[in-house]
Amino acid sequence: MAVPPSPPVPAASAVLHLDDAKLQELEEKFDPEMRFRPSVPPATVIIKWLLVTLSVFHYYTAGFGLMRETTHRGVHLAFVLGLIFLVFAFSKRGQGVQRPASWLAPGGIPLVDWLLGLAIAASVLYIPYVFDDLAFRVGNPSNLDVVMGTILVVLLLEATRRSMGWPLPIIASIFMLYSLFGASFPGLLRHSGNDWSQLVNHLYLTSQGIYGIAVGVVATYVFHFVLFGVLATRIGLGQLFLDVASAVAGRYAGGPAKVSVFGSAMFGTLSGSSVANAVTVGSLTIPMMIRVGYPRHFAAAVEATASTGGQITPPVMGAAAFLMIEFLAVPYQTVIIAAIVPAFMHFFGVFMQVHFEAKRSGLRGLTAEELPDLRDSLRRRWPTLIPLVLLVTILVSGFTPYMAAFVGITSCLIVGLTTREEGVTARGLAALAVLHGVLALLVTRTLGDDLGMPLFLAVLVGTPFALRGFGIRGRIALGTVIETLETGAKYALAVGAAAATVGIVIGVVTLTGVGFKVSYIITSAALTISETVMPVLPSFLASQQTVMLMAALVMTGLVCILMGCGIPTTANYLIMVTVAAPTLVQLGVEPIVAHFFVFYYGVLADITPPVCIAAYAAAGMANSDPFRTGNTAFRLGLGKVLVPFVFVLSPALLIVTKGFTWYDFWVTFVGCTLGIVALSAALSNFFLVRMQVWERWLAVFGAVLLIVPGLQPTLIGAAAVAPIVLRHLLAWRRVQPAPA
DSSP states (O other), X not given: OOOOOOOOOOOHHHHSSOOHHHHHHHHHHHOGXXXXXXXXXXXXXXXXXXXXXXXXXXXXXXXXXOOOHHHHHHHHHHHHHHHHHHHSOSSSTTTTOOOXXXXXXXXXXXXXXXXXXXXXXXXXXXXXXXXXXXXXXTTSXXXXXXXXXXXXXXXXXXXXXXXXXXXXXXXXXXXXXXXXXXXXXXXXXXXXOOOHHHHHIIIIISTTTTTSHHHXXXXXXXXXHHHHHHHHHHTTHHHHXXXXXXXXXXXXXXXXXXXXXXXXXXXXXXXXXXXXXXXXXXXXXXXXXXXXXXXXXXXXXXXXHHHHGGGGSSSXXXXXXXXXXXXXXXXXXXXXXXXXXXXXXHHHHHHHHHHHHHHHHTOOOOOTTTSOOHXXXXXXXXXXXXXXXXXXXXXXXXXXXXXXXXXXXXXXXXXXXXXXXXXXXXXXXXXXXXXXHHHHHHHHTTXXXXXXXXXXXXXXXXXXXXXXXXXXXXXXXXXXXXXXXXXXXXXXXXXXXXXXXXXXXXXXHHHHOHHHHHHHHHHHHHHHHHHHHGGGSOXXXXXXXXXXXXXXXXXXXXXXXXXXXXXXXXXHHHHHHHHTHHHHHHTTOOXXXXXXXXXXXXXXXXXXXXXOHXXXXXXXXXXXXXXXXXXXXXXXXXXXXXXXXXXXXXXXXXXXXXXXXXXXXXXXXXXXXXXXXXXXXXXXXXXXXXXXXXXXXXXXXXXXXXXXXXXXXHHHHHHHHHHHHHHHXXXXXXXXXXXX
């Protein structure tokens, strides 16, 4: 595959600063979910303020309390789906084409798209605002109910196709066909079938279909945390993280790649989007990696692999984490604690391969002139840490996640509007303290004062005007706040459509009971595999139950990866947790462990060829071969491939599981850490010196044993890699320069 000529790599001084406009341009270029078609006034103005209104609506409900469930989800979906028809063209060819305004295309948008947007919004709002006697109509829909439901289902599939492509609408359509023609399916999959009105009744009129848990979580949690991440980046917290990462890791061998890993890990605490993470951090680190000597495909792969960790890094994880708290009925704090160690293992695995690659190739670190001044960065940007600290504090204090997001967003606004980029003045510090004090008072009263909240918001908006009277301008202007609200809503469009479409899949599963049938099929296949393997497998290595479980895990993981090739992580998780997770639970896996397994393998799809969106985005910035980049990214992410098997076999790694003991945790943690080091060395062909062929195979064998939970396999694995360590220590000492 031909690679276009690369542009000149900018000097370090030119790439160490995040530029908001440039980042937005890169996201629109490399993230298909952010590629909006161009329009002209008045369409541009209408779209902008509809997006801003959507963000304000979610910010308001997070502070004042949610509406009735159906109403809240209906308003969210009406905005999201209606906007998709305005901002996404019918085909990819029309996505970048500016149409002239005419009476057939007001604002450069075809009249038919305006009508489709209004039609889908009306069909969504029909349920919460027209349908008052819902409880009496479920199971007995009128003709109008069926018509409105049909409009929503058909246009929802089209909206999802426009914003995300064909795979998810095709999957949803197959499930609907299964519901309608179940009597034609063979064997265990056969069922009596449903007519169209029954299917529409279940998908449209009940809370188990389109208006179900997926849309509820996106409208209640995900939107708020996405908006928080965008605002936190705009006020400078992302830049502070990158400065800290550069100061910590930049000076060592292969420094820019290590900055990429550290920076992506820290930025991952703000963003649950792999592509947004790759674009933001990669815009700085990829040119620096190329500059110090990393191959282009490797530089892109490092950033892509590290960026996928954002979805599994607390406290702001991907949408699937919020879905998990609804499915499992556990506090968000539980999910955060469970995610800490597996996230560390992912980044540790990438870091070790980066380190060994740098040592093998003799790559340098960044010079003092190329590194940012950490002391100056902290002096100017320390207030940007306040929103993240407050968000985590509220989360662990037992408040709802959307309350934590509200506080975080509000704190971002306070910091952005009252402090300036050059540093914090005395007046700015006073405003910062007073506004945060009032916010804390409102939160302790659970924001129940109808007069206090509007007054606080009025003061918040009026503060920048008051400070400008003293000659003080904040880090962000009110115009930037508006742009941030618009950008935050843009991120919600594709994921909102995906969540609603997955509601179709979940609805069919609950209507037909196919989930139980699939679980039976997987369990039977796993049993057959175990019966085939056990006669040739020494009995002391594993029991039949363990072999069955491993077979089911492998099948589930492969399906997750295949599904993830065409649909996003959130949709992948929702489908697999509905169909496959019950199988793992039947085989004795604790529910939270089963959900995490499916979650991690869904995330892995972002770096698994042939469709690996994070790797493609990074390859675009590095001008490297996308497929080669994806293969390298998958190799760098092998820790994420193995770790889910570890915490299934030893749930102590998640800390919050039943029967947790520190002994089990430390045996598993130490063994897994050493195993990742051994595997990374084997894959990189370097430990302390270059490895011989037999050493690489022995290191892989030892790594597998080290990663297997339990003291005995850990000790055997350590004994296997001990000769490699000894030989490398002796060889390394011989090549060290003699002391002067």
